[in-house]
Amino acid sequence: MAKLxxxxxxxxxxxxxxxxxxxxxxxxxxxxxxxxxPTLDHRAGSGTVASRIGLSASATAFDRGAxxxxxxxxxxxxxxxxxxxxxxxAQFLARDQVWQLGEVVDALGVPVLCYGLRTDFRGExxxxxxxxxxxxxxLVEIKTICHSGSKATMTVRVDEHGRAVNEGPQVEIGGNERxxxxxxxxxxxxxxxxxxxxxxxxxxx
Numbered sequence: 001m002a003k004l005x006x007x008x009x010x011x012x013x014x015x016x017x018x019x020x021x022x023x024x025x026x027x028x029x030x031x032x033x034x035x036x037x038p039t040l041d042h043r044a045g046s047g048t049v050a051s052r053i054g055l056s057a058s059a060t061a062f063d064r065g066a067x068x069x070x071x072x073x074x075x076x077x078x079x080x081x082x083x084x085x086x087x088x089x090a091q092f093l094a095r096d097q098v099w100q101l102g103e104v105v106d107a108l109g110v111p112v113l114c115y116g117l118r119t120d121f122r123g124e125x126x127x128x129x130x131x132x133x134x135x136x137x138x139l140v141e142i143k144t145i146c147h148s149g150s151k152a153t154m155t156v157r158v159d160e161h162g163r164a165v166n167e168g169p170q171v172e173i174g175g176n177e178r179x180x181x182x183x184x185x186x187x188x189x190x191x192x193x194x195x196x197x198x199x200x201x202x203x204x205x
Contacts, residue, residue: 093128
């Protein structure tokens with residue numbers, strides 16, 4: 001029976017790598033997949049999902065106004081049976097789009113695997129994550145580690161000096177140089193200005 005899955009984590013836990021591995025597993029068994037990615041995240045180029053370890057795949061980009069149920073239905077009509085839909089950066093989904101993905105599962109019988117962050121740099125839920133947590137059939141945490149050695153559950157936005165940035169828009173696309181995954185205890189210390197972290201610099205940066 002098809003289900004709606006939400007695989008969530010803090011930054012740098014390997015969500016996209018896991019998505020790409022899942023897509024590969026389906027294709028290896030002769031099953032067709034559709035990878036979707038929000039247009040908000042264009043770091044790898046429009047219509048591409050890419051992991052930090054160098055894996056990538058083509059994807060269909062969509063904006064917040066897209067009807068994902070209609071998009072998937074049109075893909076099936078054009079290309080035939082579909083065995084899985086995979087969503088990268090699912091925290092950027094709109095509420096209605098999470099509902100539409102539920103329709104993909106319930107009306108079309110296609111499993112949907114969503115991968116995304118649970119909370120933003122302020123420790124608050126993203127819209128997409130909020131409704132996936134509420135409506136998904138299966139919730140799976142992808143774990144990663146804080147620099148303290150504890151499990152990282154939060155994401156902090158930092159400046160070039162490793163100090164927390166506590167204000168600004170919820171969505172600001174960036175990678176290791178802007179965001180660091182930390183434990184709840186470290187999140188409190190860093191956002192209170194009692195500690196700092198060293199952002200990961202890109203090669204040559």
